[in-house]
Amino acid sequence: MLEVRRLRLLSEFARRGSIAATATALGYTPSAVSQQLAALEREARVALLDRTARSAELTDAGRRLAERADQILTLVEAAEAELSAQADTPMGRVVVTSFPTAAVAFAPALAHSLADHPGITFVLRQTRPGDGIRQVQSGEVDIALIDDWTGKIADQAPATLQFFHLRRDPLVLALPAAHPMSDPDRPIDLQSLREEPWMAAPPGEPSRQAVDRLLDVVGGARPVPWEFEGLHTILSLVARGLGITAIPALALAAGDQGVAVRSLPDRSLAREVYAVTRTASVRRPSVAVTLRAIYAAAQDVRPPSPEPARPDGEPSTGSDE
Structure with a gap:
């Protein structure tokens, strides 16, 4: 009989592609994963992995069983959920x-x-x-x-x-509280901000990709932001007057002091x-x-509500909810 715990290991191996990655994901040693997969092969009475000195990959039988394993694990969890649903108290x-x-x-x-x-x-x-x-x-x-x-x-x-x-979490402009463009009655003009010290997450981070899209429209060569790990680190630097940033509004939920928030004309950046x-x-x-x-x-959660600016540069009234 196939053991469910070993089927989970096989399913994870199919996703990860290596014994080492499977072991890391599930908190086992590579040796333990290898031994359990070998035990599953004995249960199945067929080779599931094609092993070499440096790697292992699924055989055709291994791929078929991995697909079945996902279905089996889903059914097991559904059965457990049905039993759990009979309980009067969530536990x-x-x-x-x-x-x-x-x-x-x-x-x-x-x-x-x-x-x-x-x-x-x-x-x-x-x-x-x-x-x-x-x-x-x-x-x-x-x-x-x-x-x-x-x-x-x-x-x-x-x-x-x-x-x-x-x-939905929109990208907003975060400025030092004393910055001239922190005034909600002043229209947002990204071109006038192109020489400012911009700050952003490193390349590859999802928020950085949104910032790069924003800066693509400022005209001329795109500003190259200073890079910092962690949005709250960036906000702390903005609060100290060391630069400006565009950041998801949710990152402001902690209520950073000394930061002014403005809406951006492009509402698709969210x-x-x-x-x-x-x-x-x-x-x-x-x-x-x-x-x-x-x-x-x-x-x-109620992040600070920026005063939204209209795309034509005219300020609007109300909150950006």
Whole structure:
């Protein structure tokens, strides 16, 4: 009989492509992963991996079993969820991973809301861009909070995952409080800011790509921003009057002092924020309660509201909600 835990290892190997990467993802040693996959081969009575001295890859039989393993694991989780749904009180450990700005912004409301459910052991971790969906698929976490600058991730997701839209998070201009363009009655003129010391995340970070798109329209050679790891580091430098930046509004939820916020004329520069979980997990009471708490937290967050500027340069009234 095939052992479910070993099927999970095979499924993860199919995603990762190497024993070392599988071991790192699941917290095992490479030797342990290799031994368990060898045991699975004995159970299956067929070679699942084609091994060489330096690498291993799935055989045709291994690929077929890996596809079946994903289906089997989904059914096992669905059965566990049905049993869990019979419980009157949500209980158990729920692990959530999040990109940093959402973790910081949502954590206070989440802690307050989930305090009403003492049977739930809640774990919130931060992760790098792109890792959240993979960790949900592998079963490392129950829920991932992800951001999407492309508008395509949810449409391209497999049926085994379910996406819950939490909010739209626009790119905004952050300036020192004493900066002349911090005046909400003054129209935003990006060309007049091209000689300012811009600050941004390193290339490859999703927010940096949005900043580069913004700076493409300033005319002449695009300003080259100073690069800093961490949006809150960048905001602290802006607050000290050392430069300016464009940043997702959610990063301002902590209420950084000394920073003025202005809307940008191009409203398409925004990211969508989602909670992602396995479809089979949604029926687990503990996961369902946590998803509701996450949604409420996302609605409750109120970053500083910039005074929006119209594309024609005329200031408008009201908040940028």
